[in-house]
Amino acid sequence: KAGVTQTPRYxxxxxxxxxxxxxxxxxGHRSVSWYQQTPGQGLQFLFEYFSETQRNxxxxxxxxxxxxxxxxxxxxxxxxxxxxxSALYLxxxxxxxxxxxxYNEQFFGPGTRLTVL
Amino acid sequence: xxxxEQSPQSLIILEGKxxxxxxxxxxxxxxxxRWYKQDTGRGPVSLTIMxxxxxxxxxxxxxxxxxxxxxxxxxxxxxxxLSDSASYICVVSSKAAGNKLTFGGGTRVLVxx
Numbered sequence: 001k002a003g004v005t006q007t008p009r010y011x012x013x014x015x016x017x018x019x020x021x022x023x024x025x026x027x028g029h030r031s032v033s034w035y036q037q038t039p040g041q042g043l044q045f046l047f048e049y050f051s052e053t054q055r056n057x058x059x060x061x062x063x064x065x066x067x068x069x070x071x072x073x074x075x076x077x078x079x080x081x082x083x084x085x086s087a088l089y090l091x092x093x094x095x096x097x098x099x100x101x102x103y104n105e106q107f108f109g110p111g112t113r114l115t116v117l
Numbered sequence: 118x119x120x121x122e123q124s125p126q127s128l129i130i131l132e133g134k135x136x137x138x139x140x141x142x143x144x145x146x147x148x149x150x151r152w153y154k155q156d157t158g159r160g161p162v163s164l165t166i167m168x169x170x171x172x173x174x175x176x177x178x179x180x181x182x183x184x185x186x187x188x189x190x191x192x193x194x195x196x197x198x199l200s201d202s203a204s205y206i207c208v209v210s211s212k213a214a215g216n217k218l219t220f221g222g223g224t225r226v227l228v229x230x
Contacts, residue, residue, distance in 0.1 A: 004160070042206075042220055042221070042222045042223060043161075043206065043208075043220040043223075044220070045217060045218060045220075056217055058217075090160050090161075092160070105163055105166060106163070107163075108153075108160030108161050108162070109160050110158075110159055110160050111158075111159070111160050
C-alpha cells in the first residue's frame with residue numbers, strides 16, 4: 001500500500017506570492033492533518049480535515065487555508081507569503097475510526113520544503 | 118496551557134550504548150501519548166502509542182514508559198545503532214478540543230561509531 005505522498009517536495013517562492021501544496025493520503029484514510037515544522041518552533045498543527053470538512057484548526061493566521069476533496073486528497077494554500085513561512089510542511093493521514101478518534105495513528109508524508117525569499 | 122517538554126535537546130551516544138529520553142507534559146485531560154522518530158528530511162514515523170492505562174510499550178529496541186500520575190514519559194533505546202540517529206518527538210493528545218495534538222520540541226540523537 002502506498003504511503004502518504006506530498007507534492008511538490010521542494011518549492012522556492014518570493015514574499016507576497018501564494019502557494020498551494022498537495023497531499024494524497026494512504027488509500028482508505030479519510031482524515032488528513034497539516035503541520036508546519038521549523039527549527040525554532042518544532043511541529044505545529046495547522047488544521048485537520050475529515051469528509052471534506054475542517055474539524056480542527058491551529059493558531060495560524062487566515063493566510064493559511066486548506067480543503068479536502070471527495071477522494072480525501074487535500075490541499076493547503078498560503079497567501080501573501082512571508083519570510084517566516086519558510087518551513088517543512090507535513091501532511092499526515094489516518095483512518096479515522098468512529099469511537100476511537102483519539103487513538104487513530106497518523107502516518108506522515110515526506111513533507112514539502114518551502115523556502116520564501 | 119497545554120505543553121510538552123522534552124529533554125535533553127540533543128544527545129550524542131556511542132554505537133551499542135543505551136540511552137533514555139524524557140518527556141514531561143501538562144496536557145489535560147490526557148488521552149494518549151505518542152513517540153515519533155524523524156529522520157532528517159523525512160516525515161515522523163510512529164514508534165509507540167500509549168493510553169492512560171498503559172505504563173510500558175515496546176517496539177523492537179525502543180521501549181516507552183508512561184507515568185500518568187506524574188505526567189512523565191521516557192523512551193529508552195537499547196543497544197543503539199547508527200540508524201537510530203534522528204529526532205525523537207513526544208506528542209500528547211488531549212480529550213478536549215477535538216483531540217488536538219501537542220508536540221514536544223524533540224530530542225536530537227546522534228549515534229557515533
